[in-house]
Amino acid sequence: MAQGTRPEAVAKKTWCVPKLNDEFCERMEDVLEQYEKPLDPNEPVVCLDEQPYQRVDDARPPEPAAPGKIAKQDYEYRRCGTCSVFVAVEPKAGKRFVQAKRHRKRADFARFVRDLLKRYPDAERVHLVMDNLNTHNEKSLIETFGEEAARPMLERIVWHFTPKHASWLNMAEIEISAIQRQCLGRRLASLDKVQSELSHCSRDRNRKKIKINWTFHRKDAKRVFPELYRK
Known part of the structure; x- marks a missing residue:
């Protein structure tokens, strides 16, 4: 697992203890x-997740820096509503795709998946790893695009769901954490501004081909969760 996070610690910190x-x-x-699969452009493994984001603006105009004067920003801020940040990352290829949307309803998920598949035009199948949110399924695409239009997309998707209350197994959470630190830790008032920051950040990370080094494997699972393997 990347960034020094041990699976044992993550499992113990989970608010809802998994069964x-x-x-x-x-x-x-x-x-x-x-x-554990090797990198395969024909069947990429892509982790997907979304995160709510609170849009805020300055309550009073900030003062820019000047010679001999530091920049100032009032601690008070104005809430401007929320949005959802959708993130898909192919860890071994160092590729990610990010969008900001007003909501995270079925249609938002479906359109994000449609746009994601367009980034893999030559892939026969795309393996999507995600959690158990009720919008993460075939129904979202069928309701949004209709069964006839959704069928070609669904034929290219292989769904893989993390266990309930074990979303730490989704590497998209690691990518979201990195993006939050790099570009979302500031006051962004509009959806367009959020998308602009996300696009700039994801392009930079894609250019650098920043990968995620996942070190928790099936052999480690037997050590961390011995009760699951006693049979």
């Missing part, structure tokens, strides 16, 4: 199997 049952084991092993 360590057969379903947990099956889904965990399925996700970890995808991460």
Whole structure:
């Protein structure tokens, strides 16, 4: 797992303790199997997640820096509503795709997946790793585009879901954390401004081909969760 995070620590910090049952084991092993595959442009493994973001603006105009004078910003701010940041990352290729949307409804998810698939025109299948949000399914694409238009997209998608209350297995969370630190830790009032910052940040990270070094494998799962393997 990247950035020095140990799976044992993440599992213990989870607010909702996951049920360590057969379903947990099956889904965990399925996700970890995808991460252990070598890079394959024909069947890329892409992690997807979304995060709410609070848009805010300055309550009073900030004072810019000048010779002999530091920049000043009032601690008070004005709330401008929320939006959702959708992130998809292909960890081994160092590629990511990011969009800001007003909501995270079925249509928002469906359109993000449609745009994501366009970035892999030559891939036969795209393996999507995500959590169990009720919009993360075929129904979202069918309701948004209609069954006839959605079918070609669905035929290219292989769904892989993390266990319930174990979203730390989704590497998209690592990418979201990095993006938040790099470009979202400031006051952004409009959706366009949020998208502009996200686009600039993701282009820079793609240019540098920043990858995620995932070090938690199936053999580690047997050590961390021995109760799942006693059978």
